[in-house]
Amino acid sequence: MFQSDNQYSKLRWLLTVAGLFLYVVDIWTDVGLALKYFEEQHYVWCGLTLMFVMAALVVTQIFSFVWYWDDRNDGLINPEGKSNIGGMSTCELAVLHVFGLGIFTRFYHLLKKGFKEVWTTNHYTSEEVREVHHSLFCMATDLSMLKLFEAFLESAPQLLLQLYILLGHDEGSFVQYLSVTFSCFNIAWALVDYRRCLRRSLPHITEMPSGLPTTIYLLYKLCTIASLILSFSLLLILSTYSTIAFTVLWLLATIWTHALQTSFCSTRRLEPLYRAVVGVILTFTFFNVKGQNTKVAMIIYYFTHFLIHFAALLVMSLLKPEMWTSATFLTVSSLIIGGSVLGLVCLVLYYLLLHPGGKDPVGDEVDGLRKETESARRGRNSLQP
Known part of the structure; x- marks a missing residue:
C-alpha cells in the first residue's frame, strides 16, 4: 500500500x-x-x-x-x-x-x-x-x-x-x-x-522522520557551520591573507572529492565543476560524498574544525589581546565554543539514535537501483546527507 x-x-x-x-x-x-x-x-x-x-x-x-x-x-x-x-x-x-x-x-x-x-x-x-x-x-x-x-x-x-x-x-x-x-x-x-x-x-533509502530527528540534524549542521564561519571571520579580521588558508582548504576538499572518483554528472567535462562545487560545500560542512562509510573521514574533518577554532581564538588573544575586553568578541568566542560543542553533541545524538539509515549510521547506501531515470541517477550519485 x-x-x-x-x-x-x-x-x-x-x-x-x-x-x-x-x-x-x-x-x-x-x-x-x-x-x-x-x-x-x-x-x-x-x-x-x-x-x-x-x-x-x-x-x-x-x-x-x-x-x-x-x-x-x-x-x-x-x-x-x-x-x-x-x-x-x-x-x-x-x-x-x-x-x-x-x-x-x-x-x-x-x-x-x-x-x-x-x-x-x-x-x-x-x-x-x-x-x-x-x-x-x-x-x-x-x-x-x-x-x-x-x-x-x-x-x-x-x-x-x-x-x-x-x-x-x-x-x-x-x-x-x-x-x-x-x-x-x-x-x-x-x-x-x-x-x-x-x-x-x-x-532504497529510509525516509527521514520529521520532528525531533530533523530538528537535531538541523542544529548539528547550523551550529557547526556557524561556529566555523565565525572562526573564519576572526581570522579575516586578523589578516585578509587568511583567504589563502581558505583557498587551501577548498583545494584539499576538491582534491579529496576528485580522489573519490565521483560519477555525478552524465558527462566527464562537467564532473570537475561538480567536484569543485562539492569542495566549496565541504569547506563549510561535511557530506558523504560517495555513499561510503565515512566515520574516519568525519572524525578527521571535525578535528580540523577544532584546530581552526583553536587557532582563531589563540591568535586573536596573542595578536590583539585588547579585543577580549570587548563584549562583542567575548560573545563571538562564546558562540564559537558553544556552537561547536552543541553541534558535535547533536551530531553524535543524531547518528547514534535518530539516523534513519539503521545499522550503518554514517555511510548511506547508494547502490542497488537497476532501472532508473537520469534524475534518480543524479540523486543516487549525489552528496549523501
Whole structure:
C-alpha cells in the first residue's frame, strides 16, 4: 500500500512556495546590499557581494540546463523522444538559463504539476499515484540540489563576508542585518529540504522522520557551520591573507572529492565543476560524498574544525589581546565554543539514535537501483546527507 508520508502533499507544495519566496528575498537583500556598498564607495565589498551572487547564479544555471538536456535524452523520462521539455523547446530553455531563470523555470514546472496533482481530483490507480508522486519528488530533488549549491556558493560566503564587515569594521546597517538573517535561513532551508527530498526520491533509502530527528540534524549542521564561519571571520579580521588558508582548504576538499572518483554528472567535462562545487560545500560542512562509510573521514574533518577554532581564538588573544575586553568578541568566542560543542553533541545524538539509515549510521547506501531515470541517477550519485 502506498504510504501517505511518501506522497507529494499539499503541505509540501506550500513549502515549495515558501522556498521560492526565501530564495528570491535572499538574492534581493544581497543585491540591495551591494548597491548600498557601491553608493558608499566600498567597491571591494560591493564587488565581492555581487561576485558570490553571480558565481552561484552561473553554476546553478549550468547544472540546471544540463539536467534538462539529460532528461530530454532519457528514454524513461522521455520515451517518445520529444524535443521539448515541460512544453518548452531546448532553445527556449537555453534562453531562460542564459538570463538566469533556470531555477525559476524549475519552480514553475514543479508548482504547476504539483498543483494539478494535489489540489485537484484525479482518478489514478495506486501504481499511477506512486509513479506521479515519485516523479514530483524527483523534480523537487533536482531543485533542492540546485538550492544547496546556491546556498554554499552564495549564502555561506556572503554570511562570512558580512560578519567580517560587521565585526571588523563596525559597518552595521538594516540591509546588512537582513542579508545575514536571510542567508542563515536560506542555508537552513537548503540543508533540510535537500535531505528530505533526496531521501524521498530514492526508494532504497529510509525516509527521514520529521520532528525531533530533523530538528537535531538541523542544529548539528547550523551550529557547526556557524561556529566555523565565525572562526573564519576572526581570522579575516586578523589578516585578509587568511583567504589563502581558505583557498587551501577548498583545494584539499576538491582534491579529496576528485580522489573519490565521483560519477555525478552524465558527462566527464562537467564532473570537475561538480567536484569543485562539492569542495566549496565541504569547506563549510561535511557530506558523504560517495555513499561510503565515512566515520574516519568525519572524525578527521571535525578535528580540523577544532584546530581552526583553536587557532582563531589563540591568535586573536596573542595578536590583539585588547579585543577580549570587548563584549562583542567575548560573545563571538562564546558562540564559537558553544556552537561547536552543541553541534558535535547533536551530531553524535543524531547518528547514534535518530539516523534513519539503521545499522550503518554514517555511510548511506547508494547502490542497488537497476532501472532508473537520469534524475534518480543524479540523486543516487549525489552528496549523501
